[in-house]
Amino acid sequence: MKNNKNILFGGLLIALIGIDQLAKLIVSKQIYNSYIVVIKNMLNLTYIENTGGAYGIGNNNLLVFIIGNFILIAILIYILTKKRNELNIIMKYALVLIISGGCGNLIDRIFRGFVVDYIDINPIIKFPMFNLADICITCGVGLVAICLIKDCIMEKE
DSSP: OHHHHHHHHHHHHHHHHHHHHHHHHHHHHHSTTOEEEEETTTEEEEEEEEOSSGGGOSTTOHHHHHHHHHHHHHHHHHHHHHSGGGSOHHHHHHHHHHHHHHHHHHHHHHHHSSEEEEEEOTTTSOOOOBOHHHHHHHHHHHHHHHHHHHHHHHHHO
């Protein structure tokens, strides 16, 4: 049963990275210097080259982001593989989401020199553009926070 779960987590990791890279390739080819209105006044697909970190923070520090991404991904893979028996299922999914998002953006930084962002919700909220990898990271971090809060509450009872 453990092997099946490891295959599931590995498959999910590879699928999320693949979907992220495919979406970025399509956006790069089809929407470069343009945009597509998906939902009027709510959601556009717009190509942008992000030279910074999450949501455009810290532009033009490519080497720092590559090294930081690599170290963080390595630590999370270590935790996921070496401490897997101590992690609950939600924490395992959370780490897979964070690792897949980190790998997706790391691939961009290494091979493009920037991250392709394309999800634009500016028509409804003034917010930096982002991509599927960012969504994976954000959801993963949210799940980690929920697990930690749940564990803290359970300890106090």
